[in-house]
Amino acid sequence: MNWLTQTLGSAIGKKLLMAITGLSFIGFLAAHLAGNLTIYGGKDAFNSYAEHLHALGPLLTVAELGLLTFALIHVLTGALLFYQNWRARPTRYAVDRSSGGRSIGSRTMPYTGVIILAFVIFHLINFSFVDKRHITIFELVASAFQNPLYVVAYVAAMVVVALHVSHGFWSLFQTLGANHPKYMPAITIIGLGLSLVFAIGFGFIPVYILFIA
Amino acid sequence: MTKTINITLKIWRQKGPEAKGRLETANAANISTDMSFLEMLDVVNEKLTVDGKEPIAFESDCREGICGSCGCVVNGEAHGPEKGTSLCQLHMRHFNDGDTIVIEPWRARAFPIIKDLIVDRAALDDLIRAGGYISVNTGSAPDANTLPVPQRDAELAFDAAACIGCGACIAACPNASAMLFVGAKVSHMALLPQGRPEAAKRALSMVGKMDDLAFGNCSNHKECEAVCPKEISITNIARLNREYIKAGFGSAEK
Amino acid sequence: MSLNANIPLGPLTDKWDQHRFKLKLVNPANKRKYDILVVGTGLAGASAAASLAELGYNVKAFTYHDSPRRAHSIAAQGGINAAKNYTNEGDSIWRLFYDTIKGGDFRSREANVYRLAQVSNNIIDQCTAQGVPFAREYGGLLANRSFGGAQVSRTFYARGQTGQQLLIGAYSAMMRQVALGKVELLTRREMLDVVVSNGRAQGIVVRNMVTGELETYAGHAVLLCTGGYGNVFYLSTNAMNCNVTATYRAYRRGAYFANPCFTQIHPTCIPVHGTYQSKLTLMSESLRNDGRVWVPKQAGDKRAPSEIPESERDYYLERKYPSFGNLVPRDVASRNAKEQCDMGKGVGETGLAVYLDFRDAIQRDGRDTIEKKYGNLFQMYEKITADNPYEMPMMIYPAVHYTMGGLWVDYNLMSSVDGLFVLGEANFSDHGANRLGASALMQGLADGYFVIPYTIGGYLNTVSWDPVTAEGPAFSQTVKEVDEKIQRLLSVNGTRTVDDFHRELGLIMWDYCGMSRKDEGLEKARGMIQDLREEFWNDVRVPGADRDLNQSLEKAGRVADFLEFSELMIIDALQRRESCGGHFNEGFQTEENEALRDDENFSHVAAWEFAGDGAEPVFHKEPLVFENVELATRSYK
Numbered sequence A: 001m002n003w004l005t006q007t008l009g010s011a012i013g014k015k016l017l018m019a020i021t022g023l024s025f026i027g028f029l030a031a032h033l034a035g036n037l038t039i040y041g042g043k044d045a046f047n048s049y050a051e052h053l054h055a056l057g058p059l060l061t062v063a064e065l066g067l068l069t070f071a072l073i074h075v076l077t078g079a080l081l082f083y084q085n086w087r088a089r090p091t092r093y094a095v096d097r098s099s100g101g102r103s104i105g106s107r108t109m110p111y112t113g114v115i116i117l118a119f120v121i122f123h124l125i126n127f128s129f130v131d132k133r134h135i136t137i138f139e140l141v142a143s144a145f146q147n148p149l150y151v152v153a154y155v156a157a158m159v160v161v162a163l164h165v166s167h168g169f170w171s172l173f174q175t176l177g178a179n180h181p182k183y184m185p186a187i188t189i190i191g192l193g194l195s196l197v198f199a200i201g202f203g204f205i206p207v208y209i210l211f212i213a
Numbered sequence B: 001m002t003k004t005i006n007i008t009l010k011i012w013r014q015k016g017p018e019a020k021g022r023l024e025t026a027n028a029a030n031i032s033t034d035m036s037f038l039e040m041l042d043v044v045n046e047k048l049t050v051d052g053k054e055p056i057a058f059e060s061d062c063r064e065g066i067c068g069s070c071g072c073v074v075n076g077e078a079h080g081p082e083k084g085t086s087l088c089q090l091h092m093r094h095f096n097d098g099d100t101i102v103i104e105p106w107r108a109r110a111f112p113i114i115k116d117l118i119v120d121r122a123a124l125d126d127l128i129r130a131g132g133y134i135s136v137n138t139g140s141a142p143d144a145n146t147l148p149v150p151q152r153d154a155e156l157a158f159d160a161a162a163c164i165g166c167g168a169c170i171a172a173c174p175n176a177s178a179m180l181f182v183g184a185k186v187s188h189m190a191l192l193p194q195g196r197p198e199a200a201k202r203a204l205s206m207v208g209k210m211d212d213l214a215f216g217n218c219s220n221h222k223e224c225e226a227v228c229p230k231e232i233s234i235t236n237i238a239r240l241n242r243e244y245i246k247a248g249f250g251s252a253e254k
Numbered sequence C: 001m002s003l004n005a006n007i008p009l010g011p012l013t014d015k016w017d018q019h020r021f022k023l024k025l026v027n028p029a030n031k032r033k034y035d036i037l038v039v040g041t042g043l044a045g046a047s048a049a050a051s052l053a054e055l056g057y058n059v060k061a062f063t064y065h066d067s068p069r070r071a072h073s074i075a076a077q078g079g080i081n082a083a084k085n086y087t088n089e090g091d092s093i094w095r096l097f098y099d100t101i102k103g104g105d106f107r108s109r110e111a112n113v114y115r116l117a118q119v120s121n122n123i124i125d126q127c128t129a130q131g132v133p134f135a136r137e138y139g140g141l142l143a144n145r146s147f148g149g150a151q152v153s154r155t156f157y158a159r160g161q162t163g164q165q166l167l168i169g170a171y172s173a174m175m176r177q178v179a180l181g182k183v184e185l186l187t188r189r190e191m192l193d194v195v196v197s198n199g200r201a202q203g204i205v206v207r208n209m210v211t212g213e214l215e216t217y218a219g220h221a222v223l224l225c226t227g228g229y230g231n232v233f234y235l236s237t238n239a240m241n242c243n244v245t246a247t248y249r250a251y252r253r254g255a256y257f258a259n260p261c262f263t264q265i266h267p268t269c270i271p272v273h274g275t276y277q278s279k280l281t282l283m284s285e286s287l288r289n290d291g292r293v294w295v296p297k298q299a300g301d302k303r304a305p306s307e308i309p310e311s312e313r314d315y316y317l318e319r320k321y322p323s324f325g326n327l328v329p330r331d332v333a334s335r336n337a338k339e340q341c342d343m344g345k346g347v348g349e350t351g352l353a354v355y356l357d358f359r360d361a362i363q364r365d366g367r368d369t370i371e372k373k374y375g376n377l378f379q380m381y382e383k384i385t386a387d388n389p390y391e392m393p394m395m396i397y398p399a400v401h402y403t404m405g406g407l408w409v410d411y412n413l414m415s416s417v418d419g420l421f422v423l424g425e426a427n428f429s430d431h432g433a434n435r436l437g438a439s440a441l442m443q444g445l446a447d448g449y450f451v452i453p454y455t456i457g458g459y460l461n462t463v464s465w466d467p468v469t470a471e472g473p474a475f476s477q478t479v480k481e482v483d484e485k486i487q488r489l490l491s492v493n494g495t496r497t498v499d500d501f502h503r504e505l506g507l508i509m510w511d512y513c514g515m516s517r518k519d520e521g522l523e524k525a526r527g528m529i530q531d532l533r534e535e536f537w538n539d540v541r542v543p544g545a546d547r548d549l550n551q552s553l554e555k556a557g558r559v560a561d562f563l564e565f566s567e568l569m570i571i572d573a574l575q576r577r578e579s580c581g582g583h584f585n586e587g588f589q590t591e592e593n594e595a596l597r598d599d600e601n602f603s604h605v606a607a608w609e610f611a612g613d614g615a616e617p618v619f620h621k622e623p624l625v626f627e628n629v630e631l632a633t634r635s636y637k
């Protein structure tokens, strides 16, 4: 085996892949959220943000392809980790109680991950892979969120993302080896803060559109 | 204050590695709260023996929390409910009259059951064999004070070296991962100047071995740290990650 | 018959150098032709296995533990001595030698002890290079503390877990050799007999503790590194599984047992709580550096310690031994605690305890300093007793701790059976009648790292390197005898458990062969042991099968040996018509109740030869010659 695949294929290497791809998703989410916030500026602001974005042309395509690759890596590696971890304990405990380490976020990583995946596909089908020649992006979004079921699904998905990030954020620093007694408490707090920002920032948009806009 | 309590035990009994095991019920009557958990099991075993039954097989030796022989999962927690306490140091004063206690062996693919509560932890020796040492032949050492070691580093190295190799971290980890064990060993040696020359090689080979032995991966659940009788910190796992990443990408070592 | 210890001639300081020079070397190419069996992987065994493998020998290492790292050495807390003189207090090899000889009450060999002091410094170097995280000063250099029986600080330590760290060092050195294929590690194997034929050790019989199978192994030399026999007392600070089987079985095959009655009672242990108690916990002697030992002046004073004013406390060690104070050697501290309790001044529920008080030290140095030095010990104490020693004085009482006696060995560490070497606590060599704190770790590692690698060559040069196999009548006969004993144990099917017998034996030994002994008591105990042994073989119940993991059977075999060996201890105690070190016979004491030695008649090692079941063992004397130290009455006043 070549040194690279050997390093990346190890227990730590796989986590490294998760951490780097996860970090990039967090970066993506942050940028995406910043863009989406223009929706509070009204229809035009939002549409012009979308236009500017698409004006990036090939750059955007590269970013999209990058994200897609990272997503594949994150999902496939996550699936492999899940399988290996499950196999590492063939017989389960009759009583399994946490001694205080696990959090809801950490316990549910694979499950929140799958939900996020499903959501992302659903989300892309809704807003990306549609014929946008006759409709502005704002109209698309606004009409989708007229359906309360959509709103509920979106809000729920954002809570799920928040859960994933609540563990994922500090965890990625730990994986990268950046656990330092001076900084870790801050990183943990930032992680929780970020999850809240994602949940509220993204989650409030459909609610805003349904009830307010 | 000393008092006596009665408790019901549900204990994993398994005749051999291939046999099917199950939880069996036993009563522990008139248990003094000053007893240790293992002394309580001794009492149960004395009774089983006199009654013509086979006593429960479990391991222990030092009974003062240092040899790492003992360990079971008690009510779902490795080494029981007390923080920083190995099973032999857990006292019955932490239980109440009428309690039911479920006792199971460490469970992990890398730790096959031998009998009842005894598991085979040879995998931990295999990990050490893969690189948990500093290569120095007897007689070739320089004077001990030749290399000063900052007191803080020595203390941190000690914190990591305090590992007793009981395997609770693996038992408690939802993924049966050995990262705290390996992290502690790699940290112990990486923090000391004596251990630096082989640091890259050690990190690569111990992690490689860990994968071969069918331990799980680390999801940073922190259960290991929570059950460790020596309260070894997961900062040692972070250090292992660092050492490994450095070794994997930054060293010539393969 | 007088025993020859093969002590080299010449001045004390040159003996070891001269000897090493004279020992014939084994050609490096020939070393790999020799198979060496190392039984026991504690400090002595692991260090020997690693060092011999580094030299090129083929080593097989056996332990009854599941991993070498669990050997009882792991439990040593306080530290390890060396004559580094890093503290500039005037320490030297000579002073360490002198303190150890004196601490042993002049019942050890000058040459051995001097060698021990000589190699002590190399041990610290070796362990540091292996990554043992010894305590350090802010400047990054090694720290020292003082220990009982010495007036200089020469003890190196790793918090309260020195033994653990040293063992991990030796264990990892050995695992490196396992990885290199030079050591074959055989865990969960209990040695049940030595195979001796033509007066030479040929191999061993072990029981595979998982399958129950009896296995045989042959070697050009056998090293017993199997630890001490303190568990003959049932309750001791030793780990639960420590036992005498390996050395006692070797004794029955012709190895002489030396000074079996020399046992050490450690003064600072957590007192006994109840009859269910399975073992006693040591509180490191280093605590006596800062803790002050006291009892109420008034017998029967039941007040809480905090309510007893200074003027009504008796700091009896400081009062009686002003120059050493709380740091008198272990035997002296233990006997004094017993004396205070016998006078009714003992404290706690049972009255069998004295206080070890940190109040003054905490006031002087602050809680943080004390916590840094002893934090883990305090924590351990609190876990066991549910009392907080920062607020309440600790309660302590003496407990059996270490056995100075062991198989007799010569200067080369070879027993009276050719090819059978004995290292560490299992031999009798260096501590005389009392061991000083922090010197067992030193001895175990000295034997394994720095003595046996040379001396074994001297022996191997006398035997052929032709391959050896575990075949032939000597092997099959020994296996047969081992199997017969196992079958006998399983077939009694009586009513009492093994632990029950062990507990009873322990009480007999503690009462009559413990901290202080009397002729009548010893005689009485001998009879009681014989009766108990008989009852054991008629009424013990050992459940389970032989070809299986069977912990009852393991224990039964060990207790059966204790039941025979304890009698040898009593015989030895009766023979020694003096008091010295850990052996205190009330018939021989000064007016101030201190041990009264008889240097004229008992300045010797008593080595016992097995003469058959039921026959009195044969006494052999190794006279001790003191050319370099003056035999003085130990005084710690």
Ligand SMILES: Cc1cc2nc3c(=O)[nH]c(=O)nc-3n(C[C@H](O)[C@H](O)[C@H](O)COP(=O)(O)OP(=O)(O)OC[C@H]3O[C@@H](n4cnc5c(N)ncnc54)[C@H](O)[C@@H]3O)c2cc1C
Residues within 6 Å of the ligand: C039, C040, C041, C042, C043, C044, C045, C062, C063, C064, C065, C068, C071, C072, C073, C074, C075, C076, C077, C078, C079, C080, C162, C163, C189, C190, C191, C192, C225, C226, C227, C228, C237, C238, C239, C242, C243, C245, C246, C282, C401, C402, C423, C424, C425, C426, C437, C438, C439, C440, C441, C442, C444
């Ligand atoms: C609680 C405590 C604290 C101590 N503190 C100190 C201290 O601070 N400083 C100090 O100098 N000394 C101390 N000592 C003493 C010291 O720890 C021991 O004397 C020393 O470690 C013994 O080492 P060893 O290698 O001879 O034997 P051990 O470490 O006892 O090893 C014995 C080995 O032999 C194996 N074995 C035994 N019998 C058999 C058999 N039949 N078949 C197969 N394998 C067998 C065991 O598995 C084990 O591997 C302390 C002792 C105790 C009890």
Ligand code: HEM
Residues within 6 Å of the ligand: A015, A016, A018, A019, A021, A022, A023, A025, A026, A029, A074, A075, A078, A079, A081, A082, A109, A110, A111, A112, A113, A114, A115, A116, A117, A161, A164, A165, A167, A168, A169, A171, A172, A173, A175, A176, B217, B218, B219, B220
């Ligand atoms: C918004 C999108 C996502 C973000 C921001 C994200 C972020 C992260 C981060 C930061 C981690 C932590 C990495 C570490 O511990 O080092 C992580 C772990 C994980 N992710 Fe994601 N992720 C996302 C989507 C997904 C998807 C779609 C899946 C799978 C279907 C998934 C599955 C997992 C799993 C299983 C882990 C845990 C791996 C382990 O520690 O064992 N994630 N994620």
Ligand code: FES
Residues within 6 Å of the ligand: B059, B060, B061, B062, B063, B064, B065, B066, B067, B068, B069, B070, B071, B086, B087, B088, B089, B164
């Ligand atoms: S028996 Fe040694 S740690 Fe519990």
